[in-house]
Each structure stands twice: as structure tokens, then as C-alpha cells.
Amino acid sequence: MFLLLIFLFKSDLSKSEAETRNIIIPALEKATFFLANKYRDINLDAVLGFRILQAHLKGALEKWASKRELPSQQAQVKSLVKKLSSLIEKASNSLGQSDPEYFKEFEPILGPHFWMLPRSWNQTDASLAYSTFDSIDCFTEEMSDKCFTYLLGTWKDNSKSCIVTEACRNIMTKFGCSDYSLSHQLFYFMIADMKGCSDHLFLAAQYYKNIFCASMMKINLVIESNGFRFSSRDLFMENIMFCGMSGFSDFFKPSWLETILTWQKPKEGCFGKPSEDFEHSSRVEGQEQLLRRVKRREKVFADGCSSHNTAVAVGVLGGFLYYY
Structure with a gap:
């Protein structure tokens, strides 16, 4: 009977996945x-x-x-x-x-072979989420774009990739950031993964991802509790996309x-x-x-x-x- 129940559960699960x-x-x-x-x-x-x-x-x-x-x-x-x-x-x-x-x-990030997907899965740990968030953006998009180009090696012609400047290190590891600043911090570590960057900062990549995605989950749950207001939907989906790709x-x-x-x-x-x-x-x-x-x-x-x-x-x- 126990084995039959397992079989039926797996069958229902497979059916629901197919329907999805x-x-x-x-x-x-x-x-x-x-x-x-x-x-x-x-x-x-x-x-x-x-x-x-x-x-x-x-x-x-x-x-x-x-x-x-x-x-x-x-x-x-x-x-x-x-x-x-x-x-x-x-x-x-x-x-x-x-x-x-x-x-x-x-x-480079538009190339057909740039993005790799997770082969194993984690769950976020709510205890790692920020207790409070900064009320303003931690940095501008121009600043994050520049940091991305240092990793990609496109900041000037024939330049080196995986460069981590002090300014980029500071803004991309700053705790308490919210909204798009937070998702761009995660994106920074994702790009470093795809490029295979070996700076010692990225030895702690999973540590930062755990904190960032726990905080992004907290934000998404708030968006959900507020009824998915249109102004929040874009951020809500970006958080799912980036943290899903992070496993x-x-x-x-x-x-x-x-x-x-x-x-x-x-x-x-x-x-x-x-x-x-x-x-x-x-x-x-x-x-x-x-x-x-x-x-x-x-x-x-x-x-x-x-x-x-x-x-x-x-x-x-x-x-x-x-x-x-």
C-alpha cells in the first residue's frame, strides 16, 4: 500500500508538471x-x-x-x-x-552560450534577509553598468576582463540595498560566474547570493501581500529571474x-x-x-x-x- 501511494504521488506530480x-x-x-x-x-x-x-x-x-x-x-x-x-x-x-x-x-551577455543554468537547487534562508532596507538607491545604473563592463572586458577596446575596482567592490557588496540596486548586485556576481572570474571576492559569491536572494524573497513577499501593484511587478519578476538562475x-x-x-x-x-x-x-x-x-x-x-x-x-x- 505504501509503495502504491508513492507511485500515485509521483504520477500526480508528473501530471501536474506536464500541465504546468x-x-x-x-x-x-x-x-x-x-x-x-x-x-x-x-x-x-x-x-x-x-x-x-x-x-x-x-x-x-x-x-x-x-x-x-x-x-x-x-x-x-x-x-x-x-x-x-x-x-x-x-x-x-x-x-x-x-x-x-x-x-x-x-x-557578450547577448551571446548564445554566455548563460549557464543551475544543476542543483537551494532554498533561501529568511534569517539572512536584511531587517531594514536603504530608502534610496545604493548606486546609479551608470555606476553598475561600468562595473559590469569591467567584468566583461568591454570598458575599452582590447581590455582585460574580470577587473574588480575598489569602487565596484564597495557598491556591489554593500548590505541593505533594495529594489534594482539589490538585483544588480546579484547580477554582478552572476556575470562573474559566467566569465569564470577568479578575484578573491568571488570566492565568497555564494555567501553574497544567499544574503541577496533571501532579501529579494522578502521584498517579493511584501509585493505579494500588497496585491502585486503594477509599479512593483517588474522588480518582482526580475527578482525571480535572477534568483531562479542562481539556483x-x-x-x-x-x-x-x-x-x-x-x-x-x-x-x-x-x-x-x-x-x-x-x-x-x-x-x-x-x-x-x-x-x-x-x-x-x-x-x-x-x-x-x-x-x-x-x-x-x-x-x-x-x-x-x-x-x-
Whole structure:
């Protein structure tokens, strides 16, 4: 009887995972439709989000290689990978022409083989989360961009990579940071991982990741308790994408997946402002807006589609697919 119960539990679990995949894949197909329509106009973050999605899809295919019961899902995902390869290349070419200097600085993270995925999973430890957060940003995006280019080796022509300046060390390890400053601190250590940087700072990478993601989980739980206000959704998804890629499986909550899927625009396939909110704001702010606070983070189109919202959403959905 005990063995039968285990078999039934595993059977139910497998069935629920298959159903989850059947929900995620169509959503990703819709998002790819958005990319096909907007690849000439999206920003660098959007291209990065779709590249991270592609890495997750390839990872999922590797996991499923021995599972004969998933032929239709494998075919769908293989088709998505193929479409994304072509569209990301086209979008990258457009970025290279519209802003060649900025594109050159971040070109390495848009490469098809840059992003590696976790092979084992951890859970966040709530006791490591900050008790209080700084009320203002710890640093500007320009400062974090510069630190990223030092790791990537793109801060000047033919320059060395994995350089850790004192200023970067200080801001990227400062405790108490919140919101995008916090997620960019984690992103800094993620880039160092992908580059294989050997500075002694990165020997403590897991220590910092544990603290950062525990704090990011705390932020996400607050966002959830506040009813997922639109202004918080982008950060909420970015936290899931980065911490999921860092191996923290408790960010892949089924209820969060269900909620995020409701934010996708069914016609456009993108993520952004709900139609009624955008119709009001667009009359006030103009048909296309660029939020000045961040140079590359956001671009909102006339239909309410957001480059950054869509980027982090597809990265998150890809993470859920890979995890399940």
C-alpha cells in the first residue's frame, strides 16, 4: 500500500508538471510573436531577456532528452528555440546599428552560450534577509553598468576582463540595498560566474547570493501581500529571474506563475501596463514613453507593451519551464 501511494504521488506530480508546461509553452509562443513584431525597436534588456529564455529552453530540452512521453512539448520548444535564434540575431543587429557603443559594451551577455543554468537547487534562508532596507538607491545604473563592463572586458577596446575596482567592490557588496540596486548586485556576481572570474571576492559569491536572494524573497513577499501593484511587478519578476538562475527554487512558486501569466497581454503577447491604465496614462504622457530614471531598463510602446516587463517575464517563464 505504501509503495502504491508513492507511485500515485509521483504520477500526480508528473501530471501536474506536464500541465504546468502546457500552460507555459503557449505563453512563450505568444511572447515570441511580440518579438517578431518588435525586434527592430526593443531595447538591450529585452534582447537579453529573450536570450535568457532561449538558454532555459535549451536546458529544458537537455533534461527532457530521455523522456519519451513529451514528444509534442519537445517539438514546440525546439521550434521556439529555432525562431528565437533568428529573431535575437535580427534584434541584435538592429541594436548594433541604433546604439553601437552601448551595444558593444554589453554584447557578450547577448551571446548564445554566455548563460549557464543551475544543476542543483537551494532554498533561501529568511534569517539572512536584511531587517531594514536603504530608502534610496545604493548606486546609479551608470555606476553598475561600468562595473559590469569591467567584468566583461568591454570598458575599452582590447581590455582585460574580470577587473574588480575598489569602487565596484564597495557598491556591489554593500548590505541593505533594495529594489534594482539589490538585483544588480546579484547580477554582478552572476556575470562573474559566467566569465569564470577568479578575484578573491568571488570566492565568497555564494555567501553574497544567499544574503541577496533571501532579501529579494522578502521584498517579493511584501509585493505579494500588497496585491502585486503594477509599479512593483517588474522588480518582482526580475527578482525571480535572477534568483531562479542562481539556483533558489523557492522563487518558482506555482501561485506566482499563475499570477504572472495573467499579466500577459493576450493579443500582443507582451507584458506591460493593463490596457485601461495605459489608455489613461498615454493621454497624459504621450503615445510612447521612455522612463528617464533608467537608461536602458524601460521602453513602453504605443500599445502599452513594455520592453523590460516582457524581458523579465519571458526570463521568468523560461525559468519555470526549466525547473519543472
